[in-house]
Amino acid sequence: MPGMTQRGWLIAAGLLALLGAMLTLMGRPLTCPCGTVSLWHGVVQSNQNSQQISDWYSFSHIIHGFIFxxxxxxxxxxxxxxxxxxxxxxxxxxxxILENSPIIIERYREVTMAYGYLGDSVLNSVSDAAFMVLGFLAASRMRWWTTAGIAIAFELFTLFAIRDNLTLNVLMLVSPIEAVKAWQAAG
Known part of the structure; x- marks a missing residue:
């Protein structure tokens, strides 16, 4: 990939490994406590959400990469x-790391649709960061309007699929709206 050197790839891999090590030291489970590892988990209200390699929120992490x-x-x-x-x-x-701190986990449980949220597994958090890398590198190869179009498509797709997306997630975390929470719960 143009602009990425071997040194850059090694630093990126090292930073992802460091993230995994820090989350492990925080006591996060390495993989889903359910005992399985899956490439995709598509049920939001379940004990495997935010535990597997990818889930509905992987789209948000790709958008993080676009934004960054x-x-x-x-x-x-x-x-x-x-x-x-x-x-x-x-x-x-x-x-x-912040998302997996007790204060943010509790905040998610109080004000978002993540009612039983217990935090992410190390596998999911590192995968989330890898999806961000994917979004970042994809954006580096696309025109800005293509990137913006894909971000909007992802936001609309997840909005209709699970009644949540990056925009609503940030809104509900920062300034919760009871009507939005009720609408999300009705889905």
Whole structure:
């Protein structure tokens, strides 16, 4: 991939491994406590959501990559691609660690549709970060309007499929709206 050096790939892999190690030290389960590992899990209200390699929220992490790429080109236009990617992985990693902290887990359970949410497995968190990398690298190869179109399509697709998406997730985490929570629960 143009702009990605061998050093860049090694740094990206190292950062993903560091994220996994930090989450393990936090006491997060390595894989789903259910005892299975699946490529996809599509039932939101289940004990395997946010535990497997991918789920409905993987689309949101791809969009994170789109956003981080756009911000990096705007704020750091001269930075090599792998520098910007390393920074994006760092930001995504901080979010994954924060997302799996007791305060955010409890917040999700209180104000979002994630009623029984217990946090992510290490496998899911590292996969989420890998999906962000995929989005970042895809955005680096596409025109901005193509990237924006795909992001909107992902948001609409998940909105209709599960009554949730990145936009609603952020809204409900930051400034919950009871009517939105009720609508999500009715699905």
């Amino acid at each position: 790429f756009g911000l990096s080109r705007w704020l750091l236009p001269r930075a090599p691609l792998w520098h910007a990617l390393a920074l994006a992985i760092g930001i995504e990693g901080v979010w994954e």
